Amino acid sequence: MAFEFKTITPQPMSSYIGAEIQGVDVTQCSDEQFAELKKAFVDYGIIAIREQNLTPEQHVEFAQRWGDININRFFKPSDQHPLIAEVRKEPHQKMNIGAIWHTDHSYDLAPALGSILYAKEIPPVGGDTLFNSMHAAWLTLSDGMKETLSGLRAMHSSRHVFGVLTPDAFPDIEGRITNAHEAKQDAVHNLIIKHPDSGKEILYVNPQFTVGIEGWNKDESDALLGFLYNHAKKPEFSCRLRWAEGTLAIWDNRSTWHCALNDYQGHRRLMHRITLEGVKLEGSAEPALAEAS
Ligand code: SIN
Numbered sequence: 001m002a003f004e005f006k007t008i009t010p011q012p013m014s015s016y017i018g019a020e021i022q023g024v025d026v027t028q029c030s031d032e033q034f035a036e037l038k039k040a041f042v043d044y045g046i047i048a049i050r051e052q053n054l055t056p057e058q059h060v061e062f063a064q065r066w067g068d069i070n071i072n073r074f075f076k077p078s079d080q081h082p083l084i085a086e087v088r089k090e091p092h093q094k095m096n097i098g099a100i101w102h103t104d105h106s107y108d109l110a111p112a113l114g115s116i117l118y119a120k121e122i123p124p125v126g127g128d129t130l131f132n133s134m135h136a137a138w139l140t141l142s143d144g145m146k147e148t149l150s151g152l153r154a155m156h157s158s159r160h161v162f163g164v165l166t167p168d169a170f171p172d173i174e175g176r177i178t179n180a181h182e183a184k185q186d187a188v189h190n191l192i193i194k195h196p197d198s199g200k201e202i203l204y205v206n207p208q209f210t211v212g213i214e215g216w217n218k219d220e221s222d223a224l225l226g227f228l229y230n231h232a233k234k235p236e237f238s239c240r241l242r243w244a245e246g247t248l249a250i251w252d253n254r255s256t257w258h259c260a261l262n263d264y265q266g267h268r269r270l271m272h273r274i275t276l277e278g279v280k281l282e283g284s285a286e287p288a289l290a291e292a293s
Helices: 030-042 054-067 134-139 145-152 218-232 287-292
Strands: 020-022 046-049 082-089 113-122 129-133 153-157 187-190 193-196 202-203 212-214 238-241 248-252 256-260 268-278
Touching: 020 030, 020 218, 030 046, 030 248, 046 238, 054 082, 054 113, 054 248, 054 268, 129 134, 134 202, 134 218, 145 193, 187 193, 212 218, 248 256
Parallel strands: 020 046
Antiparallel strands: 046 248, 082 268, 113 248, 113 268, 129 238, 129 256, 153 187, 153 212, 193 202
16 A cells, blocks of 8 residues: 655656655654655655755755765865755856766765755756656566676776866866866676665666676677666656756655756756765675675
């Protein structure tokens, strides 16, 4: 039987993923209401809570109810709070942040649990974010493919993304992404993981941070990953979040991908992001240990 929410009313955004929530003030959540937000987060993968009016301190306080904050190594922190990362694009900048399908921090041994993104300034039109359900992606594979994937692990890295983003290579990145020299994270994760809370199977590779399948050569790996990416990108596994100022989105980083659309040239978009610490996934290892095991 479906869970009956008593203190919130999630409105599904699509068949597999996403729910909008109105009428909640996250600064005033009771324990019961907060527990239901957590349940909705696990069930829907991404929840968008509308019409919030948060100071940076209130954003941080709300995030701390979910767990420890993981300070992103590469995003510029907000001048307003060191625990908040800025996702910013100025009118003259062409590149946006997060345009390639990804899940945050999959290059870490303990990938982030989720992110809490707060819309501060949005363009008059455009700048939506797409989210896809990686449980739906797994669910719709054949039994034969599920069996093949279940014994495999993939390598994820930050090096080829953040290690090369220097102002020389990408002048646009200036003042937004920093610390290229710190891009040294590599991790190996099972291709299929079990969600730590729901127990559901999830396809856990992504086009931005996954670099190859353990024990496979590049051609083999590119072919399988290419197939999986095309499959997982299907629009029927997705929902589209149309932001408004004050929208607070919380996504589950284990069970979803996201991609920020870059269709608002000449306009400013400013979001405040807090990322939440996650736990080590079953089967995850550092690459050297993975080779030895
Ligand atoms: C991100 O990838 O965290 C940014 C998402 C967005 O700006 O919509």
